[in-house]
Amino acid sequence: MQVLYFAWMRERVGAAAEEIDPGSAATARELAEVLKTRSEGHAAAFEDMRAVRCAVDQEMGDLDMPIAGAREVAFFPPVTGG
Amino acid sequence: MQVLYFAWMRERVGAAAEEIDPGSAATARELAEVLKTRSEGHAAAFEDMRAVRCAVDQEMGDLDMPIAGAREVAFFPPVTGG
């Protein structure tokens, strides 16, 4: 599964994308728990889950979205465009 | 006293402005009653007073505005700019 990071989450993780085995994670939130353990940077990126938004296969949703069968999960802070 | 007319009131009266002695008319509405008697065109212009707006010395207001001492009274239909 491809995992994408944007903005300060990308900076903290130190990568814009990585290939991940989600293991038994069934939701974006559970996937975040798996990712957190990969490095200090990952742990810092997911430190405050209230500031984390996600999209599964380019559909934005909440962290309890199921990820089963997804090819791509993205994590990012609240958007600030416009 | 200078009386001004705009849009279809001007067309019906047949003049954009005229010099008028207001007589004992104390308000714009009373002045309109005086003007109505001047010609058929004037009567047609003031036929439906609900469609008549006014300004006394360039201050818009309702037809019961006092006109004592005014140099100029304007009558016009509801505005349609923009």
Added chain:
Amino acid sequence: MDAAGAPSKVSVQREDFDLGTEQARLAATSRDIGAIVSFTGLVREMTGKGAIAAMELEHWPGMTEKALAGIVAEAEARWPLDGVRVIHRHGPLAPGDQIVLVLAASRHRQAAFEAAAFLMDYLKTRAPFWKKESGPAGAAWVDAREADDTAAERWAKS
């Protein structure tokens, strides 16, 4: 330009105007502007039964500028604006022609949107302009729309 050399906030003119030029001029007055909202009103052709071939916009010279300046001053008192511009044309116009331009600039978008909508609502009900449309069926003065009064009333202070 006004007497102090500042760009005029209000113009009543026969000539057309250029949105890009007007907005660039407004944007250049402050580097703290974060949002500019423009409104452009155009002569609609109204294809079909009510088709319009030409329009004549009558106004009250002198009074028009005064009324628009009053409306601008009221908008400036209500919202934190960094710039305002109102241009209204008069005289003969054709379908597709620009009639009116309102620009409102502010630090924040909400103020710019609200001020521009307010300026248009007030202008529609308080500025002394009258439209006469001509088409295949002849010429007729445009009726005031009740919806415009309703729109203006929503800004009344309680």
Added chain:
Amino acid sequence: MDAAGAPSKVSVQREDFDLGTEQARLAATSRDIGAIVSFTGLVREMTGKGAIAAMELEHWPGMTEKALAGIVAEAEARWPLDGVRVIHRHGPLAPGDQIVLVLAASRHRQAAFEAAAFLMDYLKTRAPFWKKESGPAGAAWVDAREADDTAAERWAKS
């Protein structure tokens, strides 16, 4: 241009845009347009303590266009629009630079005003862009504003 040869409704680009050109293109698509509202967002200098020297706008290529097209489709479903245009820049920007343009054209001004405000409110909370500002105190990612969520929520259908 899109696949059908029609002008694109949504662009995500590094290059600047020209308001006058974009509005003229939109106005030319129909002679029944009576009102065009534009919103332009600019990089504020924020003179004083929070002064900004530069901004970097990160986005999610591919997804950004999709999100903006979705927001445009929602506006078109809600209001009778004769034209819509959204341009959002990404990459490095400086104070005074244009960031975003929204245009909404309609027969009536209320629809144009509301659709433009809606597009901006939704774009602010749903389009994947992130701003990083640099100034004398260093670089920092811009925090999302709660006011933007509140603004977007007012369009929720009950």
